[in-house]
Amino acid sequence: MEHRHLGRTGLRVSRLGLGTLTWGRGTGERDAADQLKAFWNAGGSLVDTADVYADGGAEYLLGRLIEDLVPRSDLVIATKAGSVPDPYRRFDTSRGHLLGALDASLQRLGTDYVDLWQVHAFDPETPLDETLQALDIAVSSGRARYVGVSNFCGWQLAKAAAWQLATTGRTPLASTQMEYSLLQRGVEREVLPAALDMGVGLLPSSPLGRGVLTGKYRHGTPPDSRGGSEDMAAFVAPYLDETARLIVDALSIAADGLAVSPLQVALAWVRDRPGVTAPIVGARNAAQLEAALSVEALTLPAEICLALDDVSAPLHRYPDHDWSTL
Numbered sequence: 001m002e003h004r005h006l007g008r009t010g011l012r013v014s015r016l017g018l019g020t021l022t023w024g025r026g027t028g029e030r031d032a033a034d035q036l037k038a039f040w041n042a043g044g045s046l047v048d049t050a051d052v053y054a055d056g057g058a059e060y061l062l063g064r065l066i067e068d069l070v071p072r073s074d075l076v077i078a079t080k081a082g083s084v085p086d087p088y089r090r091f092d093t094s095r096g097h098l099l100g101a102l103d104a105s106l107q108r109l110g111t112d113y114v115d116l117w118q119v120h121a122f123d124p125e126t127p128l129d130e131t132l133q134a135l136d137i138a139v140s141s142g143r144a145r146y147v148g149v150s151n152f153c154g155w156q157l158a159k160a161a162a163w164q165l166a167t168t169g170r171t172p173l174a175s176t177q178m179e180y181s182l183l184q185r186g187v188e189r190e191v192l193p194a195a196l197d198m199g200v201g202l203l204p205s206s207p208l209g210r211g212v213l214t215g216k217y218r219h220g221t222p223p224d225s226r227g228g229s230e231d232m233a234a235f236v237a238p239y240l241d242e243t244a245r246l247i248v249d250a251l252s253i254a255a256d257g258l259a260v261s262p263l264q265v266a267l268a269w270v271r272d273r274p275g276v277t278a279p280i281v282g283a284r285n286a287a288q289l290e291a292a293l294s295v296e297a298l299t300l301p302a303e304i305c306l307a308l309d310d311v312s313a314p315l316h317r318y319p320d321h322d323w324s325t326l
Contacts, residue, residue: 001043001296004277007174008199011115011146013076015271016293017046017203019282024057027284032061033069034286040070042293048177048203048280050080050120051105063110078116078203079105080150080177082123093123098134102143117144118177121151128156132163132170139171148175148200154190161198173200175277180204182213182247182266182312183239189320192275201277204270208281208292212239213266215252250311254304267295269308 003012018039023032036047049058059079066072081101082093092098102117117138119131138144149160157176164170176195178187180202187202195202208214217240248262255262270279283289300308 001293003043003045005201006116006146006277007148007195007201008172009146009174009201011076011174013046013278014044015278016044016267016295017048017078017278017280018044018289019205019280020047020049020058020062021053021282022058022284023049024054024061029061029064031285033065035283035289036062036065036070038286038290038293040074042290042296044293045074046076046078046278046280048078050083051101051108052080052083052085052120055085056104056108059105059108063108066110072111076115077109077111078118078148079109079114080118080120081105082120089125091121091123091125093119093121093126093131093134095130095134095137098131099137102138106143113142114144116146116148116175118148118150118175119152122149122153122156128160129163132160135164136169136171146174147171148173148177148203150177152176152178152191154194157191157200158194158198161194161200165198173198175201175203177203177205177280179206180273180276180279181207181209181270182251182308183209183244185312185314188314189316196275202275203277204279207270207279208263208266209239209244210236212236212244213248213251213262215248215255215262218245218248218252247312250308254308258298258300258304260298261291263291264295264298265300265304265308267292268298268300269305271295272300272305 001014004015006013049062051059081098082091084092135147139147149157152160161173164172178191180187192202251262251265255265267279270276281292283292
């Protein structure tokens with residue numbers, strides 16, 4: 001698998017990442033082990049998790065597999081902190097909470113450091129400078145090698161990235177993780193331009209449109225799919241509308257013409273978008289993951305990319321882009 005630099009840093013990561021959202025919940029230890037081994041055998045290095053995935057179970061499971069299955073030195077482990085199970089406060093990015101959460105993550109992972117530590121979301125109740133100080137402390141203490149953010153809108157990302165670059169001794173942001181796919185191109189309005197300008201690499205989450213871009217929902221909802229489960233149905237539902245159907249139909253036509261799967265076309269499209277470092281792919285089992293990993297050999301023809309761009313184009317209005325063209 002090819003590797004890319006993460007933003008404007010020296011850290012190189014595989015151009016596909018392995019997501020662990022379902023580890024410790026829908027994905028047990030055996031399936032997780034099979035996924036990690038298949039990913040590593042394919043040349044993958046970036047493994048993304050978070051302290052709230054399965055209430056810490058995903059980190060714990062990944063920690064159990066490190067060394068016994070895959071050498072720690074071969075992996076770029078990325079985790080997140082800041083989400084909290086509090087009905088009155090979804091996010092806590094205070095310095096105390098973040099650093100405590102990092103220590104707990106390291107203990108579950110069984111490692112002295114993480115390669116990439118990310119703030120899970122913007123917290124309007126905490127001064128941004130306090131949040132960024134926690135990132136600096138994590139790096140200066142050796143507990144994190146690089147830092148990033150997740151789910152920051154355009155102005156939040158630009159402010160955070162500029163703040164870190166403006167003062168000597170601060171740690172520049174390496175990455176931002178955001179949902180990005182043919183079904184969700186909202187990041188192209190302001191987040192992606194900000195990331196490109198500030199030298200921040202984009203790690204797309206849900207690059208397959210929460211599974212809808214695989215084409216599995218074209219003729220109904222499979223009972224064994226996320227959309228057919230009680231826990232995840234609401235997560236998939238926003239991408240089962242008429243607009244999504246038209247995009248998936250066009251994707252399927254393109255896939256048929258190339259003699260590949262819709263999954264491969266959708267993943268190759270987002271992987272090779274400007275500013276993207278590595279889409280994060282989640283799977284229930286190794287077979288699903290290997291289907292995604294097969295995209296490594298695929299590069300989409302320019303005319304296919306343009307056709308998919310057109311059918312999925314979001315509506316950009318003032319002031320998102322150059323006002324003189326409106």
